[in-house]
Amino acid sequence: MAPAPLISVRRVTKHYQAKGGRYVALDGIDLDIAEGEFVCLLGASGCGKSTLLNMIAGFEKASSGTLEMRGRSIDSSGSERMLFFQDAGAALFPWLTAAENVRFGLKLRSLPRKAQDDTIARYLAMVGLAEHADKFPSQLSGGMKQRLQIARALAIEPDVLLMDEPFGALDPLTRRRMHEELLRIWQQTRKTIVFVTHDISEAVALADRIVLLTVGPHSHIAATFSVDLPRPRQSTDPAVAALLTEIEGTIDGGAIGEREAVSS
Amino acid sequence: MSKTIVEWRPVAAEAEQSDGGPWTARLAGLARDALRGPFAIVISFVLALAVWQALSTWVINPYMIPPPTVVFETAIPMFASGEILGSVGISLVRVLVGFFMGSAVGIVLGILMGRLEMVNRLLDPIIELMRYLSPTAMIPIAVIWFGIGETSKYFLIFWGCFVFVLINTAAGVVRVPVGRERAARCLGASGLGIVLKVVLPSALPDIITGMRLAMATSLMAIVPAEMLAADSGLGYLLQTSGMLAQTNRIFVALVTISVLGFILDFVFRLIVRKTLGRYMMV
Structure with missing residues (x-):
């Protein structure tokens, strides 16, 4: 069975x-x-x-x-169950840096600051955005925004990723x-x-x-x-x-x- | 200049260049370069003052439009005696109190209208009607309700402000991307957290636009309010100068109001840029 x-x-x-x-x-x-x-x-x-x-x-x-x-x-x-959107520009928080976007969900879990920092660093590194931690979404390319959305989603360790045509707006190479x-x-x-x-x-x-x-x-x-x-x-x-x-x-x-x- | 009222197209300027002799063309070229430079504002003011001075000296009766030199001469003792700054201070306090009250109520009601369909359905028709009542239209009833003291001035400025802030806030709140709100919910935000951490920051650019419009309206509203129901302030200064037919003092007051409005908007935008800059990125 x-x-x-x-x-x-x-x-x-x-x-x-x-x-x-x-x-x-x-x-x-x-x-x-x-x-x-x-x-x-x-x-x-x-x-x-x-x-x-x-x-x-x-x-x-x-x-x-x-x-x-x-x-x-x-x-x-x-x-x-983390929902994930095609329009990353709209889904991200434009007033927060990449690191702060990832922190959003961690803060709500009242994780200690040190644990938050470690988690942020780990997931930004996983999606290859470690060097862009202090950039705002408007300073990132379309592909980078999607990667940031992935990092933000994974950081809260959901069981399921529900992705709605996430790469539909990207060029074929990206x-x-x-x-x-x-x-x-x-x-x-x-x-x-x-x-x-x-x-x-x-x-x-x-x-x-x-x-x-x-x-x-x-x-x-x-x-x-x-x-x-x-x-x-x-x-x-x-x-x-x-x-x-x-x-x-x-x-x-x-x-x-x-x-x-x-x-x- | 980064922001002018009309966006000038270079095509027109080039067409101009083709006719006329070589030295006129060169002169036109010089003028064009000068107006594109950083001193365009200074040139604009100097030219306007020169034309005004010439007209008031040789063409128009200087009693009707006193020349800049006379306005300046009138202004000096008015500044020295503290008359101008006193009036500015009194009007400014009224404007700011009414502006912040109107903005606060506008933001709260705007968020409620943008978020709750029931509130929107109940309030929208009433606001659609109320927004045609200018602060000036409300002066008689304000005087009956609040007397000619400070409260009626606060109320009139409040009245002029809150509709602008309300309408812009509601529009901004409705425009918050569904995806952003849903993402925030998945990340664990809910209830008031959604409003404070997602909706409000997302709508902030619209709220600020509403507040800038409201600030301009406050300055337009304070004058009639002080003309009809006050014994101090810039409107009162205008009113008394008018009754005594002192056109030079009227012009001093008019220039003061313009400059005050310009400075207020400048300071407001500066504060927004310094403190809320990150929310203005879209």
Whole structure:
């Protein structure tokens, strides 16, 4: 028998009141995420994958169904589940230096000053920002801001990182470097990561498991792909290429492109 | 100059250069360079004073617009006797008391309106109507409520300030990025901590903008308030000079008010830069 999942999502639906009736964004999502797993939620823009992520974070409520972490219902946000944003400029505190941004969460834990300093130094070093500790976010590049966001998140030692298209706004070269860094940090810390993306190659490069969602409304899980390939994964590797083709085939086969009628 | 009212485009200046003889072109070039230099402000004032002096001497009746030299001569004894500084001091205290009261109430209500939808729905329609009532419009009722003592002046300045600060604060609070607030919650902040450690600092640039507008309004509001319901201050000085038809003293008062406003804004911005600089980065 498999060990109990860290996070379990059961028959979750989400609908909104919209003009002209009810808009059903997510319809019947079942998903288990194991401790230490790297899961990618892959889907087109507007399919509800960010909504699902925010529900796991506890910022949005499911219309029906249950979300649990370690068997306990998720009904509010908590620091064991750290949400992580694409727009690092907005998510960081622009009036605090890099070190102070990391300190924010540590202070709230009333850690002794010395322990705070050590933790800050450790995580800034982990993301390669040790020399930029006294810079403000506006003085950092896009990639550096994302690394600072990672350091700030890891410093409070959450169990789960919930990442919402974190590298979507970066240029392709920086994004590749961030993938390498994230994988290195993940292998170092063994955090559970739920990573939302609309980029197939990004999902294939990173995930243990790829969860493909259909386009909304009534978005549901079209297919899941277990990716048991060694990292770093090169797109020239035949096994990686075959997986890319398989996912693209599933999408072109209609699983992600199909549009169902809006129920009213 | 870093900040002028109209952004001048160099295209126009070059078109100008093409016509006219060589020496006029050179003169125009000199003038252009001078106005782009660091002394543009000085040149602007010297030229304006010269034109004013010339007009008041040869064109306009100097009683209507006394020339700068006369204004200056009038000002010296008024400064020496402490009349000007006394009036400035009295008006300044009124402005500052009303300004800080209005800002405090505006910030608190603005945060409540920006954060709580119910408060916003309840207050927004009323504020939308109230903001058309200038401090001047409120003078008669202020005098009935508070008499002609200091309280009515504080109230009128407060009235002029708080709406500006309120509207800007509420706008700034609404604009706080959702991601920043959610990140702070994940990091362990909640309740009042979110407001004080995330919302307030994020909204500070907007709050400061509101306070600068309010400061300018205070200076515009103190004059009618002191003209109609006071026996001291800059407005009172204007009022008595007007009744005695002393245009030279009126001009001294007008120049004083302008300079006072300029200095207040300068000092305010300086204090903001020195103490809150890190919050002004976006």
